[in-house]
Amino acid sequence: MxxxxxxxxxxxxxxxxxxxxxxxxxxxxxxxxxxxxxxxxxxxxxxxxxxxxxxxPARTTIPEESLQRVKLTPVPPLKGSRESLIRQNQRSEAEGLERIEDDDQLNELRRQHELVTVPVSMSLRVNPELPANRRYCRPWTAHFLSDLARVHYARFHRSLQVNSAVRTVAYQRRLIEINDNAAPAEGDIASPHLTGATIDIAKKGLSMSEVAWMRAYLLPLQTAGKIDVEEEFYQACFHITVYKPYTPHSKPKAAPANPGSKSALIAAGVQ
CATH class of the missing domain: 1.20.5 (Single alpha-helices involved in coiled-coils or other helix-helix interfaces)
Incomplete structure (x- = not known):
């Protein structure tokens, strides 16, 4: 057991x-x-x-803004020259623009809408010291100002300032007496401001980034023949002459009654 x-x-x-x-x-x-x-x-x-x-793809993992900064090539100052001033006068003459002699002619061009007010907005202001009857420019110049100011404001949220626009020969002669840097009122290097197609954008108050951006924005337009730029340092501004081709879509003016007149030939594009 x-x-x-x-x-x-x-x-x-x-x-x-x-x-x-x-x-x-x-x-x-x-x-x-x-x-x-x-x-x-x-x-x-x-x-x-x-x-x-x-x-x-690499661009979907790297912000587009970063790519643009990498590709951005610094643009040197857009310095003016005698050749540039001569070209501005020659092109203005070829486009049929006369030098405005005095306030009477300026006022007449305003009535004919050959000159329009500088397009002041949230993104564009005018120097308060600029006289009221000097705050005018050509229609295509106004269009350029609106475009430039809008794009600049979208980028920097700051407004640009116009320091100078249309001038008369009489005013330019007085300006020469007090400003040694002023261009002549006559000749092949006369101030392009006398045609109303030119404006000065103030550099004072702009950051280094804004100045660099302005150069990068303006250079391709100059290369395309739509503007001419002279970056001034004594007056600290971007002197910009805008040409008619900047707004090729603008409607041509009606031809005058006399088809053989000088104005009719200019309107028809015969220089």
Whole structure:
């Protein structure tokens, strides 16, 4: 009887050991797939991320503004020259623009809408010291000012200032007496302000970034022959003459009654 009890105890102990071993193996068996699954998911995700990074265009991961800064080439000062002043006078003459002699002629051009007011807005102001009858320019110059001021304001949230616009020959002669830097009132290097197509944008108050931006904005227009720029340092301004082709879509004026007159030839484009 005692031997039978010992035998049964041995059998039960052996069975319990086998069961424990089986449970341990089963637990170990399930642990491997779980660990393997996590590793496989991590590996797949890493591989997919690597592929996406390889296939994604660079400009979608780098802000467009940053790309533009990288590509931006600094533009040197747009200094004027005698040749530039001669060109401004020649082109103004070719476009049929006369030098405005006095206030009477200026007022007549205003009545005919040959001169329009400088387009003052939130983005563009006029120097308060500029006389009221000097705050006029040619229509295409006004269009240019509106475009320039709008784009500048969108970028910097600051307004530009016009320091000078149309002048008369009589006014220019007085200006020469007090300003040695003023251009002559006659000749091939006369001030282009006398035609009303030229304006001066103040540099004073502009940051270095704004000045650099102005140069980068104006240079392509000058290269395209739509404007001429002289960056002045004594007066600290951008002197800009705007040509008619800046607004090629503008409607031509009606031809005068006399088709053989000088005005009719100019309106028809015959220089």
């Amino acid at each position: 005692h031997c039978l009890s010992i035998f049964l105890a041995a059998v039960l102990f052996a069975g319990a050991g086998s069961s424990a071993f089986a449970v341990k193996r089963k637990s170990h068996y399930h642990a491997r797939p779980i660990y393997t699954h996590k590793r496989s998911h991590h590996h797949t995700r890493s591989r997919r991320t690597a592929l996406e990074a390889k296939e994604e």
